[in-house]
Amino acid sequence: MKRNFSLLFLLFSSTFVFGQNNLSNSVKLGTSTINEVVSAMTLEEKANLVIGTGLRFEGNGPVIGEADGRVPGAAGNTLNFNRFGIPGTVLADGPAGVRIDATRKNDTKTYYATAWPVGTLLASSWDTTLVHKVGVAFGNEIREYGVDVILAPGMNIQRDPLNGRNFEYYSEDPLVTGLIGSAMVKGIQSNGVGTSVKHFAANNQETKRNSIDAMVSERALREIYLKGFELVVKNARPWTIMSSYNKINGVYTSESKDLLTSILRDEWGFKGIVMTDWYGGRDAVAQMIAGNDLIEPGSKSKSQNIIDGVKNGMLDEKVLDRNVTRILEYILKTPSYSKYQYSDKPDLKAHAQIARQAAVESMVLLKNNENILPLKKGTKIALFGVGSYQTVIGGTGSGQVNVAYSVNISEGFNNAGFTIQPELSKQYTTYIQEDKLAHPKKGSLTLGAPRMVPEYSPSTETIENAVNSCDVAVFTLSRNSGEGADRTVKDNFNLTENEQSIIKTLAQSFHQKGKKFVVILNIGGVIETASWRDWADAVLLAWQPGIEAGNSVADVLSGAVNPSGKLAVTFPVNYSDEPGAKNFPGLPVENPTHVKYEEGIYVGYRYFSSFAVKPAYSFGFGLSYTQFAYSNLKLNSDRFNKKITATVVVKNTGKVPGKEVVQLYISAPVKTVEKPELELKGFAKTGLLKPGESQTITFTIDARSLASFNTEVSSWVADAGNYTVKIGASVEDIKLTKNFALENDLEVERVHKALVPQVKIEELSRK
Numbered sequence: 001m002k003r004n005f006s007l008l009f010l011l012f013s014s015t016f017v018f019g020q021n022n023l024s025n026s027v028k029l030g031t032s033t034i035n036e037v038v039s040a041m042t043l044e045e046k047a048n049l050v051i052g053t054g055l056r057f058e059g060n061g062p063v064i065g066e067a068d069g070r071v072p073g074a075a076g077n078t079l080n081f082n083r084f085g086i087p088g089t090v091l092a093d094g095p096a097g098v099r100i101d102a103t104r105k106n107d108t109k110t111y112y113a114t115a116w117p118v119g120t121l122l123a124s125s126w127d128t129t130l131v132h133k134v135g136v137a138f139g140n141e142i143r144e145y146g147v148d149v150i151l152a153p154g155m156n157i158q159r160d161p162l163n164g165r166n167f168e169y170y171s172e173d174p175l176v177t178g179l180i181g182s183a184m185v186k187g188i189q190s191n192g193v194g195t196s197v198k199h200f201a202a203n204n205q206e207t208k209r210n211s212i213d214a215m216v217s218e219r220a221l222r223e224i225y226l227k228g229f230e231l232v233v234k235n236a237r238p239w240t241i242m243s244s245y246n247k248i249n250g251v252y253t254s255e256s257k258d259l260l261t262s263i264l265r266d267e268w269g270f271k272g273i274v275m276t277d278w279y280g281g282r283d284a285v286a287q288m289i290a291g292n293d294l295i296e297p298g299s300k301s302k303s304q305n306i307i308d309g310v311k312n313g314m315l316d317e318k319v320l321d322r323n324v325t326r327i328l329e330y331i332l333k334t335p336s337y338s339k340y341q342y343s344d345k346p347d348l349k350a351h352a353q354i355a356r357q358a359a360v361e362s363m364v365l366l367k368n369n370e371n372i373l374p375l376k377k378g379t380k381i382a383l384f385g386v387g388s389y390q391t392v393i394g395g396t397g398s399g400q401v402n403v404a405y406s407v408n409i410s411e412g413f414n415n416a417g418f419t420i421q422p423e424l425s426k427q428y429t430t431y432i433q434e435d436k437l438a439h440p441k442k443g444s445l446t447l448g449a450p451r452m453v454p455e456y457s458p459s460t461e462t463i464e465n466a467v468n469s470c471d472v473a474v475f476t477l478s479r480n481s482g483e484g485a486d487r488t489v490k491d492n493f494n495l496t497e498n499e500q501s502i503i504k505t506l507a508q509s510f511h512q513k514g515k516k517f518v519v520i521l522n523i524g525g526v527i528e529t530a531s532w533r534d535w536a537d538a539v540l541l542a543w544q545p546g547i548e549a550g551n552s553v554a555d556v557l558s559g560a561v562n563p564s565g566k567l568a569v570t571f572p573v574n575y576s577d578e579p580g581a582k583n584f585p586g587l588p589v590e591n592p593t594h595v596k597y598e599e600g601i602y603v604g605y606r607y608f609s610s611f612a613v614k615p616a617y618s619f620g621f622g623l624s625y626t627q628f629a630y631s632n633l634k635l636n637s638d639r640f641n642k643k644i645t646a647t648v649v650v651k652n653t654g655k656v657p658g659k660e661v662v663q664l665y666i667s668a669p670v671k672t673v674e675k676p677e678l679e680l681k682g683f684a685k686t687g688l689l690k691p692g693e694s695q696t697i698t699f700t701i702d703a704r705s706l707a708s709f710n711t712e713v714s715s716w717v718a719d720a721g722n723y724t725v726k727i728g729a730s731v732e733d734i735k736l737t738k739n740f741a742l743e744n745d746l747e748v749e750r751v752h753k754a755l756v757p758q759v760k761i762e763e764l765s766r767k
């Protein structure tokens, strides 16, 4: 009997186990409901799904699994669970292009990607149609390389020029950031792949990025640091958002329910998943509760924390299930889920042409005395500067791209039919070669401040020869930076003594012979220009222009394309003029733990215009080879009722075709809330206008555009009074104004009391 009983038990139990397997084996993502899948998953499986897998950093491993290693070099993955038909998905950097390994073990094929012009350059186009076009091509490349989500775009505000990652970000202004970012996200996602808009939020420096506490007022957060993200979430519905490394007002962003649930989901209606930045935050349970669905790239200990959290009651399993549900909803949308047969052969040639066009349409002409640009065909160029021969196409770190080639400025000039003085060319290339041999590059990923080849000082004789044999001198000044380190004021924001002296010597030598001197700025972030710009006859801000850098620069200098970019960030005279300078990168000085945003809402031009501080080049500024006249500003009403429409006529009054960036600012009455002098509330770029041709531009101003955040009542409010619409070619160059009245105070939207500072922040005020 005993034996029979055991047999029966064995039979029963094996039937039971068999039955259970059978049951869960029949549960499949796609055919079963998500609820059924979640119910069939074990606690351990769920904990492993909310933990990513992939990248290894020394000392941080081991990570769980390897997904299926489909795309080497991709920054992360989500894990696959074959028994539920859940594929792994692939997440890859970054804002300037698909960052994956270009070559693979035992594989003769190559996997190079397009380096798009950096974010700061794209934003200087002020052209959402152009950025959308870049996004569409970028998205195609993402999909064709087997990637599901690109860890981009970078949408932090350029609070301070020294942030080493500014090149990845768009602007100092939230509207430019939000609209350019929306165009990029829509373009990329139109390919059926996702974006991860990053780094949410107030990640405005690299110094102590993993622990710094950004102490920011609720108003500055809402109006400046969250606004761009709000616009992109509402306009473009990104699949995912990446929380940032830093804390806001004492709480890690990835652990902040205020940020990730109350604001992002409840107020803005975000429906996708939130992932951490790589190894970001500390407390996995707090992250789960806050609504940070996915922890990247995941570690065994994090998954154990989650399992323990559920077991000891700190984490309600329903919360875990909610996050798992969101991740499964995401997976259902991915190319990995639909088993898309990617080609690994995107049309890199076609994409390079789009990168070239985008760069050309975004470069900013800062100075052009006596219209010396464009250079005439056949001009003999004395080409100086290491950056002319080794042009920086983009920044470092996760914003870097593995390219098959890139075109430097000297090659670009050659391609455009200019003659480059060969002697100079030889000297520079030999110098760069020797430097490379002396300082071999270690590894493919550079974190922190990259080493730059020091500027070369040509001898007096070399310069004399160049003056005698060439028509014009061109000097390229380069900078590079990337994640992990901020830039310094000395020798980086400011020019080195050597750079200053080369500029001066070249200018004097060429001017003495009646020849002109042009400077090209090949930089990823704002630098000092006021002390040396008088030496130059022309200055072209080329930023970091991506893979076709040299061809793009040549297109502008040859006049093949008329420049039409404008600054999306202010260039101050001195670094100390910056509103955030006095507390960047935080305190204590030797080892910052926190940074107080005492400038409040007065970031960038909001500060310079409100406090009458003259910048070197103002926000919105940029020259063209033609001129534009503004006329006929009309408002559809002089009283605000839900919205107001403004129209203005822009005419090309010069001699060559061109495009103009038209900006709409508003100056508001001051009653309950303090206001900056003026704020950008709309912008548009004309089409290519022929000489004599006009275009009417229409702007719509809604109630939200008038409102500011009133902290007292946690509301967006617009005070009654007189408002002025200012149409400008830049923030300093207002061409036309018109007034309208708001008759009654308006409460536009009441929101949560959230992200409240734990300490007093003495904010800058105009009162």
Ligand code: BGC
Pocket (backbone or CB within 6 Å): 075, 093, 094, 151, 198, 277, 278, 398, 483
């Ligand atoms: C960066 C992210 C990036 C991630 C994955 C982090 O260090 O801050 O922007 O997407 O690494 O490479």
